[in-house]
Amino acid sequence: MEKKNQKVTIYDIAKLAGVAPGTVSRALNHIGYIKQETQEKVEAAAEELNYIPTRAAQSLKTKCTGLLLVAIPDMENPFYVQMISAIQEEVRESGYSMILYYTNGSIEYEKKAFDLLREHAADGMIMVNLNHITPYLSYLKKPHLPLVLCQMSDHLADEYREYGFDDICIDTKRAVMEVVDLFCRNGHTKIGFIGGNQTLPAFLDRYHGYEEGLSRHRLPREERYVVLAENWLEADGYQAAKELHERGDLPTAICFSHDLMALGAMDYFQEQGIRIGEELAIAGIDNINICQKMSPALTSVCIHQNQMGRLAAQRVLSRIHQKRVGEFIKTVLTGELICRGSSGQIFGKKG
Amino acid sequence: MEKKNQKVTIYDIAKLAGVAPGTVSRALNHIGYIKQETQEKVEAAAEELNYIPTRAAQSLKTKCTGLLLVAIPDMENPFYVQMISAIQEEVRESGYSMILYYTNGSIEYEKKAFDLLREHAADGMIMVNLNHITPYLSYLKKPHLPLVLCQMSDHLADEYREYGFDDICIDTKRAVMEVVDLFCRNGHTKIGFIGGNQTLPAFLDRYHGYEEGLSRHRLPREERYVVLAENWLEADGYQAAKELHERGDLPTAICFSHDLMALGAMDYFQEQGIRIGEELAIAGIDNINICQKMSPALTSVCIHQNQMGRLAAQRVLSRIHQKRVGEFIKTVLTGELICRGSSGQIFGKKG
DNA sequence: TTGTAGGCGTTATCAA
C-alpha cells in the first residue's frame, strides 16, 4: 500500500481517505470546520500510512518553527543550569520547544548562533552572556528578530541598546563592591582579587567593582594583591592562588570573580594548610550550588539566575507572539550577598 | 530599494545582479561552474540586499538541516556535561551544529524528542538514557532515522536492538558488583544499598548488581540495609541516609546508585558525626567531578562519559553521511572502579 | 463543509 522508502504526504492521505489534500491539512491541524466523519477518516488514513508531517514544509508556509533557541557560552558553569531550568519551565507552558546551543564563548560560534536565528532555524533566541559584539549583531538589526540578551554585566548594556534588543542584566560590579564592603566591615585592609578571563566584559565589570569598592573605603589598590587569570574555571583559581601565595605577601581577604575560581583556590590554600575563614577570608560571585557544600561554605553573591531565566523567557515569547513590538525593555537586577563561613566572622548583612 | 519588511529572496538578488535565480543559488552555494564575474556580481547584490537564506526552504529541497539533536534527561547531573562536551567536539569537526533538548526523563518529552527527529527538525539524534520505550520508538522503525541510543544500563539493550538502532551502553550492573567486591575484600559483611529512581531501567541494573554482588559473596540480602528513593538527586540521598540511620542498625558499608545521592548522604552522616571512610564506607557510581573534591573523596565508578560521547557522535554522523547503512552496532563499555577515601582502607584494586 | 489552486524560498534537472 505505502511506497517503500518514499515520504508519505497529505496527498497520499487524501487519496486513501477519499478527500482533498486541503481537507487533510485542516483535519490534522484542527482548523476550520470539519465533519466528524471526515475527521475520523483522515485520522485513520494518516495512522495507517504512518504519516509524519515535514517541519521544513510547515515552517516554509507558516514562518513558524515552534522552536526557541537558548545560546549559552559553556556548560562547565553549573550556574547556567539554573537559568536554563527556569527558562525551560516558562517555555514549556507556551507549547514551544526549547533547544540549546553552546557557543563556547567564541566569536565563531556566537556568530553561528545568530545565524541560526537569522536563518530562522528557531522563532526566537535567548542569548546568555554574549562575549563578542562587533560585527554580527547588526545582522539582526533590520529584521528585528525576537532576541533577548542576558548579561552578567551591565557594562555593554548601552551598546546593545542601540541595536534594539531586550536586555536583562545583573549589576555584578555592584555585587563585587558589596563583597569588598563586607571585608572592610570585618576589619580587613589587605584585600586581594583573583579573576579572569580578562577579555570578558563580564569580568571587567567585576574587576571594576573591586577597584571601586577599595576606593570607596579609601584603600589603595595594591598590584601585588591582584592576579588576573586566563580563564575563570577551578584550575585557573588554583593556579592564581598559588601565584599569589608565592609572592610571599598574602592579603587577608580575597574577592574572586567567579565561585569556580574560589573553589579551585580553596583547594590550593587548604593543601597549604591555610585556614580559610580564619586566617584568610574569601568570597566568590554566582552562588552556585556547591558553595554551601564546601567546608567552610563559600560566601558568594546570588545573581538570581531563576528570575533572569523566567523573565528572559517571558520577553522572547511575548515578542514571538507579537504581543509586543518595538520599545525594547532593559532590566537591571542586583545581586544578593550571602555570607557563609569562608568570609570569616559574620558582621555583614545576612542573606 | 529593498522593500520594507519583506523577505529578500534569491529572486531579488537575481533581478539586481541581472542573472537567473538558479545562477544565484549556484553562486551562493559554490556549486557547479560560475564565471568569476558573475560570482562577484551575485555576492555584491546579496550583500547589498542583506540577503539571508531561509533554512526551511533549503531543507525542504535538500532534506538536510545541518542540525544534530542530542536529547538528555536532565541537567542536574554534571555527568552529562562531560558527555556533551565530547559529542560537541566530535560534531563540530563535521560542520554540523549540535543542539540540545532536555526530556526531563518524562515520557511526554521523550516523545517530543522523537517527534523532533521524525519531523526532521534535525538530521540525526543521540538519545541519552531513554527512560520509556513502549509506544514511540516504533515511530522511527520504518524510516530508519539516524539515531544512536546511549544507555547507562545494559538492561534493555535487547529490546532496543529489535528496533534497529545503534546502541552504546555501559554495564552498570557490573560496576556495582565491583563496588560490592571492594567492600567484601575490605572485610565488610553488612553492606547496604541506597538508590533511586525505581522506575528507571538504569536504576534497576544497579540494584541487580548489588544483589548479584552480595550473592556472589554468599551474603544474604537484608531488607533493612536497603533504601529505595523516589529520585536520585542529592536531596534524595540525604533523606534516604536519614531513613536508613533511623532504623537503628546501620550497615558498615553502603553502595549508592548515583554519586549525587552519595553526596547528599555524606552531608547527613557528617551532620550526625559519623566518620565516613572510618566508621562507614561508601561509594557511588558515575565518578562526577566533585567526587575528588569531597572530604573524604568519594570512591566511585567511572563510566567513561567521554568515550561514550565521541563514539555516539561518530556513529550518528556516519549514518547521516550515509557511509553506513543497516547493520546496527551495539557496544558495551565497562566501568572502572576508582578508590578514594570514602571507602576506607584501600585493599581494592586502584584506579 | 469541502475542493482547487497558488505560493512559501530553494535547489536541481534540463536544455540552451
Add this chain to the structure above:
DNA sequence: TTGATAACGCCTACAA
C-alpha cells in the same frame, strides 16, 4: 556557463 522550470510538502484563500 547560464536560464527556464519543475519539484519539495504544506497551508490557505477562495470558490464551490
